[in-house]
Amino acid sequence: MNSKKWFAFALLVAMLALVGVTAAQSPTELKLWYHGAGNEVEREILLGIIEDFNSSQTNWSVVLEEFPQASYNESVTAAAVAGNLPDIIDVDGPVMPSWAWAGYMAPLDLPEGTLDGFLPGAIGMWNDQVYSVGLWDAAVAVFARQSVLEANEIRIPTLEEPWTLEEFDAALVAIQDSGEFEYAIDVGMAWTGEWYPYAFSPFLQSFGADLIDRSTYLTAEGVLNGEEAVAWGNWWQSLFERGLAPGTSQDGADRDTGFIDGKYALQWNGNWAALPALEAFGDDMLFLPAPDFGNGSTIGAASWQFGVAASSENQEGANAFIAFAIQDQYLAEFSNGIGLIPATLSAAAMTENYAPGGPLEVFFGLSEAQGLIRPPTPGYPVMALVFEKAAADIANGADVQDALDAAVDEIDADIEANSGYGFGQ
DSSP: OOHHHHHHHHHHHHHHHHHHHHHHHSOEEEEEEESOTTOHHHHHHHHHHHHHHHHHOSSEEEEEEEOOHHHHHHHHHHHHHHTOOOSEEEEEGGGHHHHHHTTSEEOOOOOTTTTTTBOGGGEEEETTEEEEEOSEEOOEEEEEEHHHHHHTTOOOOOSSSOOBHHHHHHHHHHHHHHTSSSEEEEOOTTOOTTHIIIIIHHHHHHTTOOSSOTTTSSOOTTTTSSHHHHHHHHHHHHHHHTTSSOOTTOOHHHHHHHHHHTSEEEEEEEGGGHHHHHHHHGGGEEEEOOOBOSSOOOEEEOOEEEEEETTOSOHHHHHHHHHHHTSHHHHHHHHHHHOOEESBHHHHTTSSSSSTTOTTHHHHHHHHHHEEEOOOSTTHHHHHHHHHHHHHHHHTTOOHHHHHHHHHHHHHHHHHHTGGGGTTO
16 A cells, blocks of 8 residues: 555544544433423523533533423423424423323432422322422412501411411401402402412312312212312302402403502412512512311412423433432522522522522422322313313302312213223222
């Protein structure tokens, strides 16, 4: 071989070796789907976490793809059918069992102790396994002004001693009779969809009823249409019949600003709306626990969480990213950025609002003490839609027993059509 051919051969070998080394060092791409398209603050925080993760190691590279929340679930379902799911899935907590049961998601494989200290609502359990984990949780409270309660001689409730049904009802009547407000309370009827089961089924549960019999998850009979459920329905309907709360025709703008504008004396709302209220009313602002309607004070738990697609060929990397993303520093960053509850007490201590003595510290306590996840069953998405319709129909004057019986029939028919969703087998 002459010198020119030898040089060309040596150069080719060197180039191939370089390509091989480069290929070996190239990180494997992990696709992450997220529901928060359009939320710039949320997006920037998540992109920061992704950048930190990608630069912290050389094996994996997370790439973000965003979807509008309104169409996100449908996009995931369509992708699952087509076999095009990403590696990391963003999932709403109560929807997770349905996706796990359908085979979309795999149980998480995180280092032992990773989830120690997390709020229960931030951990997505299905079939005795953890499938998802959230960077935050959310809590609902009664928004009130101390001056309004004192002017109407209404006791300020505490987590240890919340209002009873009789106290709460009397407070609403007293405020309405004062003539100072358009409505005594705004429960948020303008917010449809998941808000109804998230915000209103805790009232039902506090009466002693539920969306389904949680001992079997096979029927709603006697639970959603029994004596306790009817008592809830009668009280619920009376809120609107007596003009204590705006009904289903409520304007969305009034829901957003009516409390701050003084149209509503009280408001049933979440911690995500707390900062504007604090800015408006300062030290006069109170965030009060849910009333106890006879069976304890209850609020909804579980928000958006991260999980791993069962179809992913890179589950090790997906789990590594999730373990990285749920470090306290990132939980605190999300809390400071979008106002939600950090998933751990240690992260809360790092935040502006949820640290001990902080203006929103009360919400961490509410989530920890009162939070109840929506029924962890694959049947929940249907259950949620059925309850939404029943709650709206009852608010609009439908016969309570008939509305609840119809809801039970629809829920039970769905469970039967899906062979019990795996329960009782």
